[in-house]
Amino acid sequence: MDQIEILTTNAQVAELAGLLVSETTIAFDLEADSMHNYQEKVCLLQVSTLQRTVLIDPLTATDLSPLRPVLADPAIRKIFHAADYDLRSLKRDFDLSVNGLFDTMICAQLLGEDRIGLADLLRKYFSVELDKKFQKADWSQRPLPAEMVRYAAEDTRHLHRLVALFEERLVDLGRMSWATEEFSLMEQVRFAEPEGPICIRFKGAGILTRRELGVLEKLMQWREQEGARLNRPVYMVLGNKPLMDLAQRMPTSSGPLRGINGLSPRLIERYGRTLVAAVR
Incomplete structure (x- = not known):
């Protein structure tokens, strides 16, 4: 695998956002530290186009507002797997909303997949192995170990291929409209502060x-x-x-x-x- 680029400054994020506006499809994921700190926070964002995968370190590049127009533009498809938590976290931590969502986990559910986790799907269709131990890793640690950086990049690198596979099957089964409706509903999710005891x-x-x-x-x-x-x-x-x-x-x-x-x-x-x- 080639050297994975990690953006650590606000200027780098702004430059990336300027490039992403010309894309038609972008894959996203994020990693947080909910298993290791009282107040969870987003510690890493993964971004993959068809040509390039980059990671954003929001602990040092703290201004993600340049990404707001990209994420909000419904003409740019945003691929997530299991988007619910990610969308809530992006809104809570950075006031970022997503339009143009395509959630591959929702697709897997509509297609009747026995296992809908990303690691299971990538293994089944592309023989790609993701080490699940990193799902509970402490993503707030710095510097990130090389193996965690590689894992993070793999999370989004293959989502474009998975979309191509799932979208064709959904169209053949006449279920693409079902998926689109679910995507629209998912775009509205937000974290809500609990009330009462x-x-x-x-x-x-x-x-x-x-x-x-x-x-x-x-x-x-x-x-x-x-x-x-x-x-x-x-x-x-x-x-x-x-x-x-x-x-x-x-x-x-x-x-x-x-x-x-x-x-x-x-x-x-x-x-x-x-x-x-x-x-x-």
């Missing part, structure tokens, strides 16, 4: 009593605050299962904490008093 979004909370829900809410509020303080995803502070057990058992001292699965001696030493106080 956070415990109502907790899986399994429906079986809890009102008192237990109140305890769970206090525990989740504490976990959010601790995650923000440590800049860690909340699951790395304390998992959901011990939170549920705490809400149901409501221990009044640190002794019973040792019987809760997922609470290690280290966690009990560190947070035991806080957790007991939260359930009182």
